[in-house]
Amino acid sequence: MKLEPYWLATAPKFGAAASGPVSGKVDVAIVGGGFTGLSAALALAKSGASVAVLEAGRVVGEASGRNGGHCNNGLAHDLGGLAQTLGLERASALYRAFDVAVDQVEVLIAREAIDCDFRRTGKIKLAAKPGHFAKLEKSAELLRREVEPDLVVVQPRDTRSEIGSDGFYGGLVFPRGAHMHMGRFGVGLAEAAARAGAAIHENAAVTGLHRLSGYAHRVVTPRGELEAKQVLLATGASRQGPFAWLRRRIVPVGSFIIATEPLSENLAGSIMPTRRTATTTKNIGNYFRLTPDNRLIFGGRARFALSSPTSDAKSGAILQARMLELFPQLAGTRIDYCWGGLVDMTSDRLPRAGERDGIFYSLGYSGHGTQMSVHMGQIMARVMGGDTAANPLAGLDWPAVPGHFGPPWFLPFVGAYYRYQDWRH
Numbered sequence: 001m002k003l004e005p006y007w008l009a010t011a012p013k014f015g016a017a018a019s020g021p022v023s024g025k026v027d028v029a030i031v032g033g034g035f036t037g038l039s040a041a042l043a044l045a046k047s048g049a050s051v052a053v054l055e056a057g058r059v060v061g062e063a064s065g066r067n068g069g070h071c072n073n074g075l076a077h078d079l080g081g082l083a084q085t086l087g088l089e090r091a092s093a094l095y096r097a098f099d100v101a102v103d104q105v106e107v108l109i110a111r112e113a114i115d116c117d118f119r120r121t122g123k124i125k126l127a128a129k130p131g132h133f134a135k136l137e138k139s140a141e142l143l144r145r146e147v148e149p150d151l152v153v154v155q156p157r158d159t160r161s162e163i164g165s166d167g168f169y170g171g172l173v174f175p176r177g178a179h180m181h182m183g184r185f186g187v188g189l190a191e192a193a194a195r196a197g198a199a200i201h202e203n204a205a206v207t208g209l210h211r212l213s214g215y216a217h218r219v220v221t222p223r224g225e226l227e228a229k230q231v232l233l234a235t236g237a238s239r240q241g242p243f244a245w246l247r248r249r250i251v252p253v254g255s256f257i258i259a260t261e262p263l264s265e266n267l268a269g270s271i272m273p274t275r276r277t278a279t280t281t282k283n284i285g286n287y288f289r290l291t292p293d294n295r296l297i298f299g300g301r302a303r304f305a306l307s308s309p310t311s312d313a314k315s316g317a318i319l320q321a322r323m324l325e326l327f328p329q330l331a332g333t334r335i336d337y338c339w340g341g342l343v344d345m346t347s348d349r350l351p352r353a354g355e356r357d358g359i360f361y362s363l364g365y366s367g368h369g370t371q372m373s374v375h376m377g378q379i380m381a382r383v384m385g386g387d388t389a390a391n392p393l394a395g396l397d398w399p400a401v402p403g404h405f406g407p408p409w410f411l412p413f414v415g416a417y418y419r420y421q422d423w424r425h
């Protein structure tokens, strides 16, 4: 078993990174070479701006290359619950922003000819306990009326037409959900940005950010420094760099994934005949999908811990046991890859984007961001050009998480709370 993300291990290497020191003057410096930063770089470079991306590691080396491979439309929230806090109009508008985001991913893939197996398979949200189906069915009315007209309710007795497991009790099918190969998409996106003229520096962690007069910011990395008129922070769950204000608002939460060996056509068909992306109704639930070569990619918040090779391997063992509980037909199936990543969680699980003290930012996708990060990269390119009305996230207030100053010491307690909730309801 390899302790690395399947997506990165099976993607071509990014071959167009800028060489030499970080130096000079640019219109825009982008901190972070995940989907948000690369998508913004592509849009800004196409609009004629000079752009430098400063990435601490390798492009898409963090959440963008370590996720579950789902690219689903809509919100992961319960729409009714969110409407209670934001009002139905705002909640529905946010839901639709995620629909547009998947459309934009699809358009970008076609325009830049990125070979990444993008497929609109639909998503199924599965009831993980018998009592959860009634809640799903109830939420379906509002979803259908407001945002998801083609939603399908799968009755508990029909679950096996969707999933070859006795562990679920009906569900909802969201037909516009999609999936893709995240590594091939990310490298294709980075290459498109480089082709458009963006200089993409890998291994260039930003360690200092200083305000200047005239040219507005000095951006410092161990590989040199540059001056930029504008700066966009696209740093996800970053734990490095001078971004204390963001770190008080983003909680880095580990999420873990395993990928099986390729399954036979029969076995893959017996597990997920419709090949959708799948999520479940539990707080600490699982998410899974098949790849085109029939591997099962199976993830979850197996433990409330950060990601590291030891932590990933421990979580992988828990995930494998859970996978076998749900799909006993996979007994004897080899696990080829196991990895983890950090989710950039906000307290209400909604992303945030805007400007603070002359610095732009977009992050906090809370585990549902493969589509929105790409979309928000494009949106922030417009916002930085003066079109502030383009930002669908504008106006969401963003207080610091109480007691959170960086290291997420409280995660085990949060984990225990959610486990209790899952046991009770």
Ligand SMILES: Cc1cc2nc3c(=O)[nH]c(=O)nc-3n(C[C@H](O)[C@H](O)[C@H](O)COP(=O)(O)OP(=O)(O)OC[C@H]3O[C@@H](n4cnc5c(N)ncnc54)[C@H](O)[C@@H]3O)c2cc1C
Binding pocket: 031, 032, 033, 034, 035, 036, 037, 054, 055, 056, 057, 058, 059, 060, 061, 062, 063, 064, 065, 066, 067, 068, 069, 070, 071, 072, 204, 205, 206, 207, 234, 235, 236, 237, 238, 239, 240, 241, 242, 254, 255, 256, 257, 287, 299, 340, 341, 342, 343, 362, 363, 365, 366, 367, 368, 369, 370, 371, 373
């Ligand atoms: C395990 C896991 C599973 C997920 N599954 C899904 C899923 O199935 N579907 C879905 O929609 N979403 C999923 N997500 C979320 C999704 O992957 C993210 O929302 C999305 O990729 C965020 O992209 P980003 O560019 O904002 O952040 P990232 O991809 O994290 O990129 C941020 C980049 O900033 C760099 N950086 C940080 N600090 C500095 C610094 N000081 N200087 C320079 N660079 C810096 C980092 O190295 C990193 O490359 C998952 C996330 C994880 C971790």
